[in-house]
Amino acid sequence: MTHVLPISFSLNGQAIAIEVPTHTLLIDLIRDRLGLKGTKRSCDMEVCGACTVLLDGEPISSCTTLAVDVDQREVTTIEGVTPSDGLSRIQKAFVLHGGLQCGFCTPGFIMAVTALLKATPHPTDEQIRHYLHGNLCRCTGYTKIFEAVRSLAVEQVSEDAA
Amino acid sequence: MLPSPFEFERPSTIADAVRAVGESGDGMFYSGGTELLLAMKMRVIHPDRLVDIKGIVGLDRIALNDANDIEIGARCTHKKIASDPVIREYVPALSSLCANVANVRVRSVGTIGGNLCFGEPHADPPTMLAALDARLVLIGPSGTRVVHADDFIRSELETVREPDELLTVIAFPRPTGPVTYRRFKHGERPSVNVAMAWSLGAGGRTITSARVRVGALGSRPQLLKAVEDALQGISVAEVRPAIEAVLPTALDELEVNEDRHGGADYKRHLAGVLLLRNAEEAIAAGGSA
Numbered sequence: 001m002t003h004v005l006p007i008s009f010s011l012n013g014q015a016i017a018i019e020v021p022t023h024t025l026l027i028d029l030i031r032d033r034l035g036l037k038g039t040k041r042s043c044d045m046e047v048c049g050a051c052t053v054l055l056d057g058e059p060i061s062s063c064t065t066l067a068v069d070v071d072q073r074e075v076t077t078i079e080g081v082t083p084s085d086g087l088s089r090i091q092k093a094f095v096l097h098g099g100l101q102c103g104f105c106t107p108g109f110i111m112a113v114t115a116l117l118k119a120t121p122h123p124t125d126e127q128i129r130h131y132l133h134g135n136l137c138r139c140t141g142y143t144k145i146f147e148a149v150r151s152l153a154v155e156q157v158s159e160d161a162a
Numbered sequence: 163m164l165p166s167p168f169e170f171e172r173p174s175t176i177a178d179a180v181r182a183v184g185e186s187g188d189g190m191f192y193s194g195g196t197e198l199l200l201a202m203k204m205r206v207i208h209p210d211r212l213v214d215i216k217g218i219v220g221l222d223r224i225a226l227n228d229a230n231d232i233e234i235g236a237r238c239t240h241k242k243i244a245s246d247p248v249i250r251e252y253v254p255a256l257s258s259l260c261a262n263v264a265n266v267r268v269r270s271v272g273t274i275g276g277n278l279c280f281g282e283p284h285a286d287p288p289t290m291l292a293a294l295d296a297r298l299v300l301i302g303p304s305g306t307r308v309v310h311a312d313d314f315i316r317s318e319l320e321t322v323r324e325p326d327e328l329l330t331v332i333a334f335p336r337p338t339g340p341v342t343y344r345r346f347k348h349g350e351r352p353s354v355n356v357a358m359a360w361s362l363g364a365g366g367r368t369i370t371s372a373r374v375r376v377g378a379l380g381s382r383p384q385l386l387k388a389v390e391d392a393l394q395g396i397s398v399a400e401v402r403p404a405i406e407a408v409l410p411t412a413l414d415e416l417e418v419n420e421d422r423h424g425g426a427d428y429k430r431h432l433a434g435v436l437l438l439r440n441a442e443e444a445i446a447a448g449g450s451a
Contacts, residue, residue: 003169005170023164024164046264046268058271060271061268064203065271112266115266134350135265
C-alpha cells in the first residue's frame with residue numbers, strides 16, 4: 001500500500017508544496033513530477049555523480065535520496081545555477097577548456113564544483129581531485145575537467161589579489 | 163528501481179523510535195540511507211516502515227567525556243566526523259578515514275552508525291573502531307546494552323543488533339599512542355584495510371599494548387593476535403623485526419574471501435604491506451611523541 005506525505009521545500013529558490021509517496025526518490029520527483037530534466041540518472045547507486053543536486057548546499061545523490069527527506073530544506077539543481085541569459089562562470093569554464101563531450105555527466109560535475117568552490121574558493125590540485133573523485137566521466141579523461149576547475153581556482157585568486 | 167512502499171515515521175525521542183520499529187512488522191531505523199536505500203532499490207530488503215532518526219536530538223554529538231572516552235553519536239555523518247575538532251585532535255587517523263569514505267555525496271549524508279549496522283565487510287570504519295576498542299551502545303525495548311566493536315558484526319551484512327535496538331553512541335578510550343589506518347581499494351570500497359592502535363608507556367619509547375585489526379578480507383574485521391603479542395612490551399625501535407618475525411604465520415591464519423578484489427595470497431600480501439606501512443607511520447609518530 002502506498003503511503004503519501006505532504007512536503008514543502010525550496011527548489012532553486014521557489015517554494016514547492018506537494019504530496020509524495022514515501023518511496024518516491026528525489027530524482028523522480030525533480031525530473032518526472034516537477035519537470036526539471038537537467039539532473040541525470042546513470043548508475044543509480046551513488047557512484048557516478050550524474051544525479052548530483054545540492055541539499056542545503058551539500059552535494060547528494062538524488063537517485064538514492066527519499067523525496068520526503070527534503071521536507072523543509074533547500075534543493076538546488078543544475079537549472080538553479082544556470083543564469084536565464086546564458087551560462088555561469090563554472091559552465092563557461094567547462095566550455096572554454098573542453099571539459100565535456102557528450103555532456104551527460106556535466107550537470108553533476110557542475111553541481112559538485114559549485115559546492116566545492118563555495119566551501120573552498122581556492123582549492124589546491126589535490127583538493128580538486130579529492131572532491132571530484134566521485135564524479136565519473138567516460139569521455140574527457142578528466143584532464144580537461146580538471147583544467148576547467150583549476151582555471152576557476154586560479155581566476156579567483158587573481159581576482160582577490162587585484 | 164523504486165523501493166517497495168513503506169510507512170515513514172519521524173520520532174523525536176529514542177524511546178519513540180524504538181517503539182515505532184518494534185510495533186511494525188519489518189520496520190527499520192533510517193538516517194542517511196546510503197546503504198539502506200541501495201538495498202531497498204534492489205528489493206533485497208523491503209521494510210514496511212522506515213523510522214527516521216534524524217529528528218532525535220543528541221545523536222549527532224561528538225565529545226571527549228569525563229572518563230576520557232571519546233563519544234561519537236551514531237548518526238554523525240562521515241563529513242561531520244572528518245571535520246570535527248575533537249576527532250582531529252585526538253584521532254586524526256579516524257578523521258582522515260572518514261574524509262575518504264566512498265565519495266563526497268555519501269559523506270554528506272551517510273552515517274558512521276549506519277555503516278556499522280549494515281555490516282558490509284568492505285567498509286572502512288569497522289576495522290578502525292575495532293582497533294580502537296570501541297564500545298557500541300544499543301538501546302532497545304528492554305533497556306540499554308553495550309557491545310564491543312569486535313563482537314558487533316557477526317558475519318557479512320549481519321550484526322548482533324536486534325531490529326528494534328537503536329545504535330546510539332560509539333565510545334572508545336582516548337588513544338594513548340599512534341593510531342594508523344591504511345586501505346587498498348579499486349573502486350569506492352576497500353579491498354583490504356589494516357588499522358593499528360598502540361598504547362605507549364611514559365616517554366613514548368615503549369609499546370605497552372597494541373591492537374591490530376585487518377578488515378575486508380573475511381566476513382568481519384579480524385584480530386592479528388601474533389602481531390599484537392609480538393609488539394607488547396617492546397621498544398618502538400624494535401617494531402619492524404618483531405612484526406616481520408611473526409607476520410607470515412599471522413597472515414596465513416586470516417580468513418580470506420577470494421572475490422573480484424583479488425585472490426587470497428594477493429590479499430594477504432597486501433595486508434602485510436599495509437601493516438608494515440602503518441608501523442612505519444606509527445614509529446615516526448611515536449618517536450616524536
